[in-house]
Amino acid sequence: MTEAGLGRLRDRAATSEAREAVETALHARLQPMIVRVTGRAGVGKSPIVSVLDSVQLDADGLDVRIHEGRTDSSVGEVLVHVVAGAVSPVDTAFLSSRPRGLLDGTVVVLTKADTLDDPSAAAATASEQLGRTVLPVMGSTAAGLRGVGRAGATVDMADVRAVAAADLRPADMMTVDRFRAADIAVSPRRREALIECVELRGLALLVDVVRRHTSISDSDAMRVLADATGVDAVITAVATAVSSAAATRDGELHTALQQISAGHRQVRSAVESYLASDEAVAAEMRCAAVRLGVSIETGSERDVVEQVALWQQRAAASGSSDERRSALALCRGYVRILHR
Numbered sequence: 244m245t246e247a248g249l250g251r252l253r254d255r256a257a258t259s260e261a262r263e264a265v266e267t268a269l270h271a272r273l274q275p276m277i278v279r280v281t282g283r284a285g286v287g288k289s290p291i292v293s294v295l296d297s298v299q300l301d302a303d304g305l306d307v308r309i310h311e312g313r314t315d316s317s318v319g320e321v322l323v324h325v326v327a328g329a330v331s332p333v334d335t336a337f338l339s340s341r342p343r344g345l346l347d348g349t350v351v352v353l354t355k356a357d358t359l360d361d362p363s364a365a366a367a368t369a370s371e372q373l374g375r376t377v378l379p380v381m382g383s384t385a386a387g388l389r390g391v392g393r394a395g396a397t398v399d400m401a402d403v404r405a406v407a408a409a410d411l412r413p414a415d416m417m418t419v420d421r422f423r424a425a426d427i428a429v430s431p432r433r434r435e436a437l438i439e440c441v442e443l444r445g446l447a448l449l450v451d452v453v454r455r456h457t458s459i460s461d462s463d464a465m466r467v468l469a470d471a472t473g474v475d476a477v478i479t480a481v482a483t484a485v486s487s488a489a490a491t492r493d494g495e496l497h498t499a500l501q502q503i504s505a506g507h508r509q510v511r512s513a514v515e516s517y518l519a520s521d522e523a524v525a526a527e528m529r530c531a532a533v534r535l536g537v538s539i540e541t542g543s544e545r546d547v548v549e550q551v552a553l554w555q556q557r558a559a560a561s562g563s564s565d566e567r568r569s570a571l572a573l574c575r576g577y578v579r580i581l582h583r
């Protein structure tokens with residue numbers, strides 16, 4: 244983590260004329276990372292917010308906060324844009340102002356997948372229309388399974404098993420009204436609670452799972468449904484966006500520090516010793532990996548040696564100075580790993 248080294252730098256700059264400039268640069272690096280969940284009214288943002296709030300997103304020690312917005316502003320380091328059903332011109336216009344690329348800090352999800360016949364096909368159509376990957380997700384079901392949905396509690400598996408044991412006709416699970424009217428020994432209130440928690444489709448999936456695998460545990464059955472919601476891919480995509488945004492902040496901090504150091508002799512050695520530290524070299528490496536869209540290889544010593552050679556070659560062969568700088572940062576990072 245970067246904080247120890249940054250704290251030392253802050254202390255050393257405290258008595259210099261560069262104090263304010265250093266504070267400003269550090270503030271930008273350390274302030275909480277806001278993940279904004281956007282989308283039109285009623286599209287289903289709230290369960291997505293709850294799900295993201297319930298996971299620990301790693302932002303290199305930064306505090307990550309999930310905020311719900313609408314479609315008023317598309318600025319921000321990490322944006323999770325939510326659509327449901329068809330993509331609207333509002334969505335297209337909103338997303339057109341966001342950068343595009345492998346690690347562009349934008350995740351697009353197609354929620355309410357439980358209401359669609361073929362969520363993957365719908366997501367593929369939306370992806371085509373927006374020119375971005377769109378991840379299908381059963382938002383409210385995923386939130387319900389985690390106990391952070393409208394119901395405020397996770398699904399009651401004893402009731403699910405009672406529904407599964409009942410003599411239901413296939414049509415009884417087709418609409419909420421039919422399920423309410425079905426002749427089964429589960430009270431209306433408990434039926435409502437099940438639907439409120441995982442939606443009718445989620446319940447139907449759970450019932451199917453426990454019927455087909457009679458000895459499956461509650462947690463395994465819930466895991467099967469959780470997998471079907473598609474929520475893991477969304478969480479992974481958001482986590483990646485958050486950590487690359489954190490890496491981008493590191494890059495900006497280092498650029499700012501270099502400028503401060505060029506203008507203020509007094510802090511030059513403090514900045515230089517920070518930039519030479521393991522943590523700053525590692526941060527530069529993460530930032531370069533984000534810029535080049537590659538992942539950092541960790542493996543045997545031989546793998547690391549290979550990476551050093553690879554990035555040395557890439558730096559030498561590179562036509563642009565930005566690419567060369569990133570390749571050299573990766574090379575330095577791998578060398579540092581070897582010497583640790």
Ligand SMILES: Nc1nc2c(ncn2[C@@H]2O[C@H](COP(=O)(O)OP(=O)(O)OP(=O)(O)O)[C@@H](O)[C@H]2O)c(=O)[nH]1
Pocket residue numbers: 282283284285286287288289290313354355356357358380381382383384442
């Ligand atoms: N079937 C289904 N319904 C959902 C899902 N997510 C949300 N809903 C329903 O859609 C309606 C709107 O959901 P919200 O989550 O409040 O939507 P929102 O985008 O947060 O709305 P605002 O905050 O008012 O802009 C509610 O009736 C939800 O129960 C979902 O994944 N599946």
Ligand SMILES: [Mg+2]
Pocket residue numbers: 288289311
């Ligand atoms: Mg909402």
